[in-house]
Amino acid sequence: MRFLIPFLLLACGIAQAQPYQASAPLSWELKNARWFDGQQLQRGNLYVENGVFVAKKPAQVNRKMDLRGQQVLINPLAEAHNHNLQTAWGWGQYADRYIDDGVLYAAMLCGDPAGVAEVLPLAAAQAAPEVSFVTACITSPDGYPLAALLPQASAAAAAAQDQLVLVDSPEQAQAQWPAIKARGGHWLRIVLAHSERPELRQQPARFGHLGLRPDTAAELTRLAHADGLRVVAHVETAADFDAALAAGVDSIAHLPGYANTMDEAPERFLISEAAAALAARQHTAVITTTAATALFKLEPPALAAMREVQRTNLARLQAAGVPLLIGSDVFIGTARAELHALDALGLDRATLLRLATQDTPRALFPGRKLGCFQPGCEASFLLLGGDPLADLAQIDLPLLRVKEGRLLTRLADVAASSSQASASTADAPRPSPRKAGKKGAGKAAHPSAKRPTQKAAQKPAASKAQKKTASKTQPR
Numbered sequence: 001m002r003f004l005i006p007f008l009l010l011a012c013g014i015a016q017a018q019p020y021q022a023s024a025p026l027s028w029e030l031k032n033a034r035w036f037d038g039q040q041l042q043r044g045n046l047y048v049e050n051g052v053f054v055a056k057k058p059a060q061v062n063r064k065m066d067l068r069g070q071q072v073l074i075n076p077l078a079e080a081h082n083h084n085l086q087t088a089w090g091w092g093q094y095a096d097r098y099i100d101d102g103v104l105y106a107a108m109l110c111g112d113p114a115g116v117a118e119v120l121p122l123a124a125a126q127a128a129p130e131v132s133f134v135t136a137c138i139t140s141p142d143g144y145p146l147a148a149l150l151p152q153a154s155a156a157a158a159a160a161q162d163q164l165v166l167v168d169s170p171e172q173a174q175a176q177w178p179a180i181k182a183r184g185g186h187w188l189r190i191v192l193a194h195s196e197r198p199e200l201r202q203q204p205a206r207f208g209h210l211g212l213r214p215d216t217a218a219e220l221t222r223l224a225h226a227d228g229l230r231v232v233a234h235v236e237t238a239a240d241f242d243a244a245l246a247a248g249v250d251s252i253a254h255l256p257g258y259a260n261t262m263d264e265a266p267e268r269f270l271i272s273e274a275a276a277a278l279a280a281r282q283h284t285a286v287i288t289t290t291a292a293t294a295l296f297k298l299e300p301p302a303l304a305a306m307r308e309v310q311r312t313n314l315a316r317l318q319a320a321g322v323p324l325l326i327g328s329d330v331f332i333g334t335a336r337a338e339l340h341a342l343d344a345l346g347l348d349r350a351t352l353l354r355l356a357t358q359d360t361p362r363a364l365f366p367g368r369k370l371g372c373f374q375p376g377c378e379a380s381f382l383l384l385g386g387d388p389l390a391d392l393a394q395i396d397l398p399l400l401r402v403k404e405g406r407l408l409t410r411l412a413d414v415a416a417s418s419s420q421a422s423a424s425t426a427d428a429p430r431p432s433p434r435k436a437g438k439k440g441a442g443k444a445a446h447p448s449a450k451r452p453t454q455k456a457a458q459k460p461a462a463s464k465a466q467k468k469t470a471s472k473t474q475p476r
Helices: 004-014 088-100 111-123 155-160 170-182 199-202 214-226 238-245 273-281 291-296 302-319 335-344 348-364 392-396 412-417 454-456 464-469
Strands: 026-034 041-049 052-054 063-066 071-076 077-082 103-108 130-133 137-141 187-191 231-232 249-252 286-287 381-384 401-403 406-409
Touching: 052 464, 071 103, 071 348, 077 348, 088 103, 088 111, 103 335, 103 348, 111 130, 170 214, 187 214, 214 231, 214 238, 231 238, 238 249, 238 273, 249 464, 273 302, 335 392, 381 392, 406 412
Parallel strands: 026 063, 026 071, 077 103, 103 130, 137 187, 187 231, 231 249, 249 286
Antiparallel strands: 026 041, 041 052, 071 381, 381 401, 401 406
């Protein structure tokens, strides 16, 4: 490994312009490994065959690595809230950034069916991040994100667009439900924004920044659940958080206090202990998105106040046992930004890594054996240079990225040649006593072999132990 790591770093530097490629599925032997199990680091040997971890050494090994207890393996990261991979343009700009960052699972929360249809063939590639797409994004006729979406925020322009579904009442929700359901997907996203302040609807400056009425949100959630769909709710304030819980949504996107676009008092974003307890009872997951706060360029006192609100909200949710998911909502970034933001807020490192590598990917792709190293788990992992529990910056430069046993690399020749067997762990057959004395007889010398000098010929043969020690110093 001491020879391999400088090569990997150099390869990353010279291959940045090349797209990622995936090797064939490889069999791996990872000796003297350390890996994160969701709580702490474990030690031992790990084996991979047919895309999953297995209990015993495969008979044929393509990649054999002795990690010598120095490097650390973690499962890939997951991003539960973003929008940068839901169009073909965004995919071209950012998909390889996800692989760079070791983020192999993601959720895009507001794509339109036509745009997502263009992305699906790209997302099916072996060297691509795996993405769950929301294609039914529902807001009010004056709701978020119309102001950001439209060149000119007006009622006429809002009605003409087709990326968002606009609903203004429970009755409209019922009337439009067949069309909403026809947009496809297993999730729909509803928008609640300042739902406790109906007077804002009379202010032209607030057009495109609001959201659904609580009763409309509740009816949409009822209709979705009746048809086996799940609901994620965008929220801004603590009152929106309460309205989402009352509606019975499955997930809440945004920790209240991620933004304060109306310069409101910080207490408007504080989740109550009662609300946290209700979220826990209903098993409502909360996607954090604290990294997005930096995008709003708040003045230092306002930023400090919002960060304190975030710390309090996180503490209350954790104390109540509310499921947390890692999501950044940073268009030019990935979940890695959210890990660093939560680390700065004081979240425990082991909890952070568990959320990013276990809880979030399992929530995005339920039913799959993700985020584990036990036999039968999908063999997707990152190799880090050191312990991320001691130094979170270790996640910023993965040395290897492996997806279901396939090596992900920007070097085409490496991807093409990786399936060639480099080592075999099968026991070699013992020679028969009659042939033991003739070991090596009949083999022609390699043309490049040199005849040993007399001095070399008189040199005693190295012992088996010496050969074993010497072989460990050679790069694999």
